[in-house]
Amino acid sequence: xxxxxxxxxxxxxxxxxxxxxxxxxxxxESDYYLFWYKQPPSRQMILxxxxxxxxxQNATExxxxxxFQKAAKSFSLKISDSQLxxxxxxxxxxxxxxxGAQKLVFGQGTRLTINP
Amino acid sequence: ETGVTQTPRHLVMGxxxxxxxxxxxxxGHNAMYWxxxxxxxxxxxxxxxxxxxxxxxxxxxxxxxPECPNSxxxxxxxHTLQPEDSAxxxxxxxxxxxxxxxxxxxxxxxxxVL
Numbered sequence: 363x364x365x366x367x368x369x370x371x372x373x374x375x376x377x378x379x380x381x382x383x384x385x386x387x388x389x390x391e392s393d394y395y396l397f398w399y400k401q402p403p404s405r406q407m408i409l410x411x412x413x414x415x416x417x418x419q420n421a422t423e424x425x426x427x428x429x430f431q432k433a434a435k436s437f438s439l440k441i442s443d444s445q446l447x448x449x450x451x452x453x454x455x456x457x458x459x460x461x462g463a464q465k466l467v468f469g470q471g472t473r474l475t476i477n478p
Numbered sequence: 479e480t481g482v483t484q485t486p487r488h489l490v491m492g493x494x495x496x497x498x499x500x501x502x503x504x505x506g507h508n509a510m511y512w513x514x515x516x517x518x519x520x521x522x523x524x525x526x527x528x529x530x531x532x533x534x535x536x537x538x539x540x541x542x543x544p545e546c547p548n549s550x551x552x553x554x555x556x557h558t559l560q561p562e563d564s565a566x567x568x569x570x571x572x573x574x575x576x577x578x579x580x581x582x583x584x585x586x587x588x589x590x591v592l
Contacts, residue, residue, distance in 0.1 A: 407583035
């Protein structure tokens with residue numbers, strides 16, 4: 363069964379600094395995708411970034427980038443130049459193919475605090 | 479982000495009440511999902527509909543009854559709930575339901591069962 367583990371329940375960073383959130387997963391599949399979602403106090407789950415496992419290059423979206431280590435089954439999120447609006451819960455997610463559909467398996471989440 | 483909307487945003491109900499949660503997506507997607515987010519637990523998939531057909535029921539109690547009349551609308555009918563059913567209920571949609579999809583979420587309904 364696919365599992366997703368986020369070992370950091372809480373993280374904090376100074377505004378404008380860089381922070382890395384960790385995620386490990388377990389799967390027997392060879393071709394898959396990985397996602398980071400952000401859930402601010404509004405509770406809306408917002409896609410941050412997506413990585414395709416067959417791509418060697420790490421995904422980047424503006425200040426957000428990933429460090430994808432397929433052999434180690436590690437998928438960390440780096441946030442550069444942290445801003446107050448980045449404060450949120452961050453979830454790593456792995457899509458599992460089920461009959462006729464997709465099932466997202468989420469980690470437990472990391473609560474990120476930005477200190478001004 | 480208004481691609482996926484959910485109503486109501488907050489709901490308080492007694493254990494004997496019957497209520498419904500509504501989700502609507504404006505993204506032209508064909509797959510829709512219900513998730514439950516409880517305190518201190520990872521998000522749990524409840525139901526999946528793909529092209530209006532239910533393809534997944536993740537061992538959800540029968541007091542939760544989903545309905546998908548078309549690809550744009552998804553309902554979750556609630557009856558005889560328990561206090562432990564209090565949670566944030568999130569709706570999501572994706573293009574085709576394939577594992578390559580990206581799911582887009584609504585703002586959620588915060589449900590409190592008294």
